[in-house]
Amino acid sequence: MKHIRFIILSLFLFCSFLVNGQDNLLQEALTLYKEGKLIEAKAKIDQAAGNEELAGNINTWYLRGFIYKDLYKNHPEEDVTLQYRSESIKAFKRLSTLEGAEKFQSDISKSLKYIATTYYNDAIRSLSNAKFSNSESFYDHYKNAIVLADAQTDLQASEVDYYLSLGSKYMQMHKVDSIGNGVYLQSAEKSYNKVLAIDANNIKANYNIGVLYYNEAVSLISKMDYDEFDLVQFSSIEDRSIELFKKSLPFMETAYRLDPKDRNTIEGLAGIYFSLRDFDKSNEYKAKLEELH
């Protein structure tokens, strides 16, 4: 069935070319595309897209979508500057708005899903690099493409997974951030909050955001130089630290409620209560930890 669809498309294209001289551009673009001359095909199809008459032709946008998609596949390194994927998406999006596009819906959807997948891969791959600032942008492109492919797509699971990973990446960067301006930490917090907005009972997001505040509270005290502050100033730093320990507590408690056997969470709670000088509570959790042995 799928093969027949492509035959129909091809016939449809060529029948159109025969009845309209304007369509030479499309015919040339198709020929070049089939010969694998994608750069030349791109030039022709761009010209066709700029032509008032051809801009309303569904074949223009169908072919343009495929040419740009293949340009990306053959030259992914050029995508950053030449935006092949986003041009392909634009073409398929435009195609969807034109009369008669329904018959291509399945092809459009598959192509968009393919492009979405490449964006998702880029988003995830970027997280492994030191320079990962474009990861979220790739992820946003993925979302746009996948929703265009299928408006019913449930993004919640990938949102949760992606923002947990992004949050952890920011936490890693914060650890090695010598400038220490806290930007990475704020970004990590933002990422985890995105997960919690989707799923308030997500164990990892609750635990990680609890750890985030806990670590920040600890850092305030542990990084203090002895001569940096007098006791009056120390008091205000200690207030801020206590505030952060208290902020950490409900997240860690939620993580514990959701998984009372998790050693890391129990250790976290023992640490928070110890730092809040509630030693009875801290010992309670230490005892629970012992029970798990």
Place this chain on the structure above:
Amino acid sequence: MHGSDKKSEIMREQFFMKKLKKKGMVAFLLSITITLFSFNTASPQAGIDVNAKTKAIFIYNFSKYVEWPQSALSENFRIGILGEYPNLLKELNNMASTKKRGFQSFEITNFSAVDQINQCQILYVDKNKSEEIENIIKKLNGTSTLLVTDKEGFALKGAAINLLYNQNKQKMEINTTTIEKYNLKVSSQLLALAIVVN
């Protein structure tokens, strides 16, 4: 028509190849995802005791805001810890490695028993050794050692400064009578932050 069929065949092959590649891409996606998500749990900072660091900051500040008689000073400024408090010992040693009191270097000593206590300017008594307060006071008799305890009510049991927690915060009580008894002087700045008891 025959020519169109041939062209369609080429297109069909191209799309078939694309589909195969697509499958490979999905597998790639899964493999990356699994690898990354095994690292998405954060870890708390290990081995840091904020309470010990806080006490070390307080003790360091006592060395700045308390005045000892000239006769009680030695070449180094000595701080003793009576009892087992390894985290505090570690923090004070860290402090001693980078800080000075005027021209004096800090010297940190850990005593495990009262009879081991020798001359020091500040003696911190761990709460587990608090019950030995009477023997400690006898041992310090006639010296100008600033006795710092860490147990509720001990500012009235012979300590010059007692550390305590109030509303999650580290606080201190200063017994001005005891301070005078040991010929020490506390700055007004330190007194302003303390709960004064007599």
